[in-house]
Amino acid sequence: MTTPKNFILLAFLFLPFTFSFAQKWATPEVEKRVNELISQMDLETEKLPLTGGAAWMNTFGIERLHIPQLNTADGPQGIGANGNAPAYPAGILLAATWNREIAYKYGHSLANDAKARGIHILLGPGVNIYRAPMCGRNFEYFGEDPLLAAQTTVNYIKGVQENGVMATVKHFVANNQEYARNKVSSDVDERTLNEIYFPAFKAAVQEAEVGAVMSSYNPLNGEYTVTDKWLLIDVLRKQWGFKGVHMSDWRSAEFSACEDLAKNGLDLDMPGREFMTVDCLKRMLAENKISEETINEKVRNFLRPMIGMGFYDKGKNGQLDKSIPSDNPQSNQTALEVAREGIVLLKNTDNILPVNTKKVRTIAVVGQNATRFLCGGGSGKTSPFHTISMLGGIRSIATQYNINVKFVEEYSHMHNELFIEKGSKTAGLKGEYFDNPDLKGKPAATQIDPYIDYDWKAVPNVPTSRRENFSVRWTGVFRTPNAGIYEFTIGGDDGYRLYIDDELICDEWKEGGFRTRSRKKTIKANTDYKIQIDYLQKGGEAYIEFTNKKTDANYFVDQLNASDLVIACFGYNSKNEGEGADRPFELPETEQKLINEVCKTKTPVVGIVTVGGNVEMQSWEPKLKGLLWAWYPGQEGGTAIAEILFGKINPSGKLPVTFEKRWADNPVYNSYYDSDGDKHVKYTEGIFVGYRGYDKLKREVQYPFGFGLSYSTFELNDLKISGKNTDITISCTLKNTSKKAGAQVVQLYAGKRGGSTIERPLQELKGFEKVYLKPGESKVVTIKLNKDAFSYYNINKKDFEVDPGEYEIVLGFSSRDKKLSENILITR
Numbered sequence: 001m002t003t004p005k006n007f008i009l010l011a012f013l014f015l016p017f018t019f020s021f022a023q024k025w026a027t028p029e030v031e032k033r034v035n036e037l038i039s040q041m042d043l044e045t046e047k048l049p050l051t052g053g054a055a056w057m058n059t060f061g062i063e064r065l066h067i068p069q070l071n072t073a074d075g076p077q078g079i080g081a082n083g084n085a086p087a088y089p090a091g092i093l094l095a096a097t098w099n100r101e102i103a104y105k106y107g108h109s110l111a112n113d114a115k116a117r118g119i120h121i122l123l124g125p126g127v128n129i130y131r132a133p134m135c136g137r138n139f140e141y142f143g144e145d146p147l148l149a150a151q152t153t154v155n156y157i158k159g160v161q162e163n164g165v166m167a168t169v170k171h172f173v174a175n176n177q178e179y180a181r182n183k184v185s186s187d188v189d190e191r192t193l194n195e196i197y198f199p200a201f202k203a204a205v206q207e208a209e210v211g212a213v214m215s216s217y218n219p220l221n222g223e224y225t226v227t228d229k230w231l232l233i234d235v236l237r238k239q240w241g242f243k244g245v246h247m248s249d250w251r252s253a254e255f256s257a258c259e260d261l262a263k264n265g266l267d268l269d270m271p272g273r274e275f276m277t278v279d280c281l282k283r284m285l286a287e288n289k290i291s292e293e294t295i296n297e298k299v300r301n302f303l304r305p306m307i308g309m310g311f312y313d314k315g316k317n318g319q320l321d322k323s324i325p326s327d328n329p330q331s332n333q334t335a336l337e338v339a340r341e342g343i344v345l346l347k348n349t350d351n352i353l354p355v356n357t358k359k360v361r362t363i364a365v366v367g368q369n370a371t372r373f374l375c376g377g378g379s380g381k382t383s384p385f386h387t388i389s390m391l392g393g394i395r396s397i398a399t400q401y402n403i404n405v406k407f408v409e410e411y412s413h414m415h416n417e418l419f420i421e422k423g424s425k426t427a428g429l430k431g432e433y434f435d436n437p438d439l440k441g442k443p444a445a446t447q448i449d450p451y452i453d454y455d456w457k458a459v460p461n462v463p464t465s466r467r468e469n470f471s472v473r474w475t476g477v478f479r480t481p482n483a484g485i486y487e488f489t490i491g492g493d494d495g496y497r498l499y500i501d502d503e504l505i506c507d508e509w510k511e512g513g514f515r516t517r518s519r520k521k522t523i524k525a526n527t528d529y530k531i532q533i534d535y536l537q538k539g540g541e542a543y544i545e546f547t548n549k550k551t552d553a554n555y556f557v558d559q560l561n562a563s564d565l566v567i568a569c570f571g572y573n574s575k576n577e578g579e580g581a582d583r584p585f586e587l588p589e590t591e592q593k594l595i596n597e598v599c600k601t602k603t604p605v606v607g608i609v610t611v612g613g614n615v616e617m618q619s620w621e622p623k624l625k626g627l628l629w630a631w632y633p634g635q636e637g638g639t640a641i642a643e644i645l646f647g648k649i650n651p652s653g654k655l656p657v658t659f660e661k662r663w664a665d666n667p668v669y670n671s672y673y674d675s676d677g678d679k680h681v682k683y684t685e686g687i688f689v690g691y692r693g694y695d696k697l698k699r700e701v702q703y704p705f706g707f708g709l710s711y712s713t714f715e716l717n718d719l720k721i722s723g724k725n726t727d728i729t730i731s732c733t734l735k736n737t738s739k740k741a742g743a744q745v746v747q748l749y750a751g752k753r754g755g756s757t758i759e760r761p762l763q764e765l766k767g768f769e770k771v772y773l774k775p776g777e778s779k780v781v782t783i784k785l786n787k788d789a790f791s792y793y794n795i796n797k798k799d800f801e802v803d804p805g806e807y808e809i810v811l812g813f814s815s816r817d818k819k820l821s822e823n824i825l826i827t828r
């Protein structure tokens, strides 16, 4: 979508790039240079080490030949290396923008951030298809539909690569769940792979000319993808013509034999060349099990994009562009613009939104999410330099209208109720930080911490010398003027112990993921209660949080009742949704409790949910007046959300996934978990994933694919179809029938009618256009189709072919909101 305002911005930001073509980095000239370089290389000391990483995030460099070490960094939604970086909204929010230009801009800004840090290879985008809401990495990906995912992917990659950084499309392929991700095989038939799971990867290779492909952790049809010859050689290289480097996911080669890795298409064993080792390659060469030409091929695949994208010529340190600020205002602006376009308004009963600034005088904001930077966890997590929380965003707009904003805590971090010792007026707890996991010896550092809510990946200021294997002891007292029954809760990853008045309240002193423990206690007013918290960090994520909540009847709801509008911020965060594990379909228990408690108020409630996909909402959604799906909105998310709440921005995000009512309604319900424990999950639903499946099963859904409300109203008229057979142009007129400027996404679905020799979906997304319209304005929207829109994958021919017959062309505003349609006849 190009709004007049952001067109100027786009032109300003991208002028040198807007008219350039995708880099053609695999040219004959590059090939010649690659081969010349290879001819000068020593097999054992130079070629072999080049087939793996030299460190966690670097490839091997050869000074003698001026081959630089390449620096890689996650990806996909911000640079995850070298400290803080601009943090963009999650991939799923990007897909929810349905805006190709903004996807390009997202990639472009990421490339700037990468160059500001000397990064050559960005480990993104992640493009696996969303099958089920629980997958821990859905937030990084682009939703359930292959066309939307492919177009988002292509524009993201072009944005990255046309700006001088190599992109890596990952995780190839069928890494659609995170539970037991490197143990359970995804068993997917060939047609389904080609129609659903391959398109984003194929488009990355063929349309965006991606430089790197990262295979996945999981086996595919029983074979680890990192050694799947059919996938890596027959499909990726021969069918699609991929010329770049295939790297393993980090340590994913662990379960494969070195011989298989060497022979079946792995170029770069990341991160540390641990599994396709130099010794093993040497042995295979000596025993004639592998030829030098196979090694040359791996090196060629790596050097080709390295030379073609200019990294070789830039030389050592040449990728670092000091003219780009690391906290780049342009990147921050991109993060804001993406968030504005990808947050989805799902419910707006009685036009509760935008906030009526004349009538609403007091807003109660609830939920700890309102004060936090929210993103998914794992390698996709970014630590921003600064962030605007929802509460901050809401406050800054509300003050313009003299609206009072109260943050009503359902639980508190005891900001002014913790003191360093008995009788003391110095707020906070005394923190002693130990350089060992056992609280042994003299602390490496001591400081006063005002309250306990640490996430040491996002706030890298542990005052010990390390971020792993350390421990902390906090001591002090709790004192409050408000007597009552309080519930104290402690949560952490890894271990913790809580003592109140020397009584051991909970003991979780062991390694493990995030978990919480609570205990109620009657508290007298103005009385000191001794507090001691011990914290243990072994490795991985490092969190600790200590809160309490006054549980006396109505205390919380009374405060909500005293306001004119409640904005409830709840959902998931990086502690409980991320790489390496799945999450439940339900909200986390604390969040369920919160929203159910909030819904007891008489005041109208607007919910803002942060999460990577759908969640169970039957108990609370009907009670809300408004519902905004924020996904993970990035560092500027608080501003974008507030702008939408107050009508400064008209929401235009559309769901890139179907929201089911119940998990059991999902077409993959019986084929998601490895319920028989045989380490295989058969994708029995085949191509009927997402709306394709719900349509086939004629199932009602909570919110359909493509759905999202606007403050404007739109009409679609004048459907016209011209052209010949499969090459057709579809046009229609979109009119903004409201008094508010806004954007709508015209979605084109095509569906085979009147039978087919092969089962086809009732409809499939084949085109879309996001259009910005002033009040009362109309525009003609044109979408072109070609044979791809009428084809299916024929497994006998091993190719796509046109399925002739009658098709219904449907135009609408979601997969379940048909506005116009016409049937056409397609011949072969």
Ligand code: BGC
Pocket: 074, 075, 123, 170, 249, 250, 379, 579
């Ligand atoms: C993830 C990749 C990531 C890599 C490097 C792996 O655990 O699966 O997506 O790029 O780590 O951080």
